[in-house]
Amino acid sequence: MAMEDFKAAIYEGRVTDAASNVIGKPLQYFSEVPLNIAVVGEPGSGKSSFVNAMLGLRAGDPGAAETGIQTTTVDVKAFPHPHLLNVIFWDLPGKGAASFGEDVFAKINLNRFDFFIIVGAQRFRTIHADLVNEIQGMSKKFYFVRSNTDLDLEASKRQRPSDYNEERILLRIKDDCHEGLRREGATNPQVFLVSSYETKRFDFPLLWERLKNDLLGLRRKAFLLNLPSISLPVLNNKKTAMKKQILIRAFWLWIFAAIPIPGLSYFPARKVHSWCYHNFGLGDLSLRDLAQLVGKTAATLKAVMKPLSFISVFLWGFAELVRAVVIIGDYTYFQHFPLYGYLLSGGISLLSTYVMLNKFVSNATDNTQRVLTEALMCEAKKSI
Template sequence: MNSSEVIRCQYCNSNIYQCQRYCDKCGRENKSIDKGTLCTGTINGIHCSNVINPRVKFCSGCGTENSAYVSGSNSEDDLTSSTSLYREEKVNQEEKWEPTNKAYDSDTRVGEDTAHENISDLQDMENDAELNDIYAKLKKEGKMETSTYIGKKLAEAKTMNLKFAVIGRSAVGKSSFINMMLDLQPGNTYYGETGARDTTKNAYAYKHPQNENITFFDMPGFGTMEMTIEKFLSMFGSDLNTFDYFFIFIDTVIMERDVWLVEKIKGYGTPYCFVRSKLDEDIKKGRTKEEIRQKLERSIQANSTVNGSALFLISNEKSYLHTGDFRELFLHITKHLPLVKAESLSFFLPILTPEMIEQKFQALAKRIKYVAFNASFMSGILIHSLDNSFNIRICGKEIEEYYRVFLLDKDMVLHVQGVKHKKFSKNDIKQYVTTFFTNITNVEPVATVHVPTNIMTQSAFTLTGYKAISAGATVYKYARQLLIKTLMEMKEDAHTVYDHYTKLK
């Protein structure tokens, strides 16, 4: 098979080249990669990672000569039949790489060529409508207000209020479910001891330990002597329309009280689902998942009000990965929440499924332009260099989020082979970011590069406070590159953890 042939990624079905080591969209490794030589070159301190066909003389990603080159073909296709994960622009067919051992000679990169590269980067930035809004705000309101605005955009995930109602009688698994959803462990302030509270009469609020704007309410079952429907309405009726989602816990069949509640929820237009917990206990007793499902589905189908309602059978036994219908349950939740709330929830749900990993990845990827802009903004105005404390702190803090969101800080990761970012402390992250920027600074001294005013765009001129435009553009470019690289690697680490533990099931 020709290495330049386009194939489909086995995971996300997007187009990739046969020789491409990783998929550009999902970041996962191409298992059917065309066998060849791994390029040993680098792009600004980052290993190229191309797999080069033996008939390719020079790597199209970094220009390094292929030591395993086999002559015998003069096809232009062979000269460009390799790709690179982190290369953001394709090599122009009219611009051929020259065979040289000094692909990143700092003397040749300082001056007009680098200036034009940075202007090109800024023009790419200007194609984003949201970044154009930031430029306009910077020009109109100044740097302090703009910095505050960027901070608010990045804080959206932690400031979004989310309220979930978990309704059902005692002993149906509500406390265990809430502890799992909020990653609450014994000793946490809001940890719910099973059976420790009287949920027949009162509702209890449980907040996420890392984001108190996410709250799960353990609400009592009703339709009993102790909690009649009338009493339930009197105590909680005014709050029912304030929830974002309802989990209705059931046992063996759908009851009349469940039908009444669904009718109320539908009137509010609020999404909901039925949940049957403790699946692991049923299986230990000899019952099958399908047997339990069929009985409950017949009960649901028998009533026109609840017919068609989503039903999920779950077990809270396995932390972070879980069994039963958890994958389908999380898809249902995120599908029925507004996008901004679904993204916020994905930041804090301690769950690893392929769908949730992708949701986390997409939500984090949207932040990259703001983080990179923030770094370029500081560097363009305050310190015209890549390896300054502002860049290191800004990018390091975001990478800490990646590490937490993908659950790579959990003890379960320590036992998994093939995880690249394992035991990644704050100091490790700081050193990782520092090394990245220092390596680039050694070959591209940002502080000495300036752009002639006659080729400045107005928004680019504004971006850096009327000076050192090249510094801001270069920092944006490489901060973005670092974040994309790290995000993709940590996403792959999350898949590795999931694959490891699901194989043990």
């Protein structure tokens, strides 16, 4: 029901009501929202084994991810969690993994996922930094998991048995991860040292508890970030409906074509432009209320809006100039009332005005989507 109210408010130009309808919901409201968790990292870092560990499965079990010594994941594969409702782990190819000479990871649209777990088997590397920057660029969250911790400890013990100190080694590994993440601008980075084969050791239990505690916040964030895509077809329907009204308004503006002064129709056209923006909920008062709701300023929301393109304005102005020249030229050449000039300039004005008003509607539609995306993104950042 709340989703229908959201769509209705968007269609009616009540963007603040639409946003408040979902922002004010308690966390429990989002308990069944699907959550898509992408497991990413370099090739061979143990992503598939980690996915199996999170699912409570071993390699070879029905429904388990395929694992092996060599890189085995070359496609995006979904693994619904058997106990967490609507939580899907996605096993992604390693960043830099090649298939038929192509980087298969580069073709994946990461924005389709709601949350990320970066798995690294070595020291913090450039690949990890690139992933962190890409994820943060989408305003999404992640955990950093250092896999194969048991193997790291065994290697350290073999190399320097007399100086072996498990606690100190684990702290050094975690500090390296924290340092790398902070260099990339990650605030309060969540780092977990795990072994996918010994899930009761190290940070695996802590990781599991943290995920369960963050789950509702992550679901809420995913829901809010997906709302703009839900609003898009609603806005497009509204645009179609409004364009049917535009022809009538274009006829009203047509009467100004009778006066051969370039740009005279600018002022009534400007009123139509304001009508479009208010109809979509982009008036100053509406933007102020929306900004207050999400804890931002109206200027922040206005900053994402884009004006009409220069080419559109130029062509409209050029058409206005042409129609004036047609009338004046008709009168000067024939020395009588410029009947034909009025008819021709009227046709030019009607066509150019109709095209321009349609661009007003399209521009308002696009800006509503941008404002809504910015407002919901601001709110989504508060989720966890």
